[in-house]
Amino acid sequence: MKKEDIINLVENLKKYYPDATCSLDFETPFQMVIAVMLSAQCTDERVNKTTPALFKRCKSIEDFADIDIKELEDIIHPCGFYKNKAKNIKLCAKQVLENFGGIVPNNMEDLQKLAGVGRKSANVVMLEAFGIANGIAVDTHAKRISNMIGLSKESDPSKIEQDLLKIFPTEYLKDINHLFVWHGRNTCVARKPKCDVCPISTYCKHYKKTFC
Secondary structure, eight states: OOHHHHHHHHHHHHHHOTTOOOOOOOSSHHHHHHHHHHTTTSOHHHHHHHHHHHHHHOOSHHHHHHSOHHHHHHHHGGGSOHHHHHHHHHHHHHHHHHHSTTOOOOSHHHHTTSTTOOHHHHHHHHHHHHOOOSSOOOOHHHHHHHHHHTSOOOOSHHHHHHHHHHHSOGGGHHHHHHHHHHHHHHTSOSSSOOGGGOTTGGGOHHHHHHHO
């Protein structure tokens, strides 16, 4: 795809989703880390219903490190995989306190050293908590859209991200993270893509193959 087409693709999505932003509620970088952890295999809506009680109970990183794991499991139970998530949350809090002086690191390398934080999560934290877009968080939406449009033939998220980074200009990285999520939730849905109303069908390999 030509650079001009890539820019038009992004601009079309920005016009179609003018309110595309992060759906997770948070006030501090560590709350963002926790929200992203809870969002794994869970909807942002469910996470946002769970975190108010959690953040009220744990007002500091120390509180997350010290909370009884059973109590933590009970609070985050609605988000699924609560035992593993609770374990990672407590360990992550201890790591931030012991290894980073109680301050969430603002770089990809150190973020990925934290329990429960992989590359996708680190990308989200970097963008939402620190306003830095070094990469693209490839979730299920970004993976599906990238494959359908023809931006990447890969199935591995890290390889898809590398393909996307070669395609999109740096100044658009912060937009892609949000736009792909919104497009995947509202239009390019998994079961039945709404190709008839898609704002970027002109550039989509799937659309051309299916309807042209």
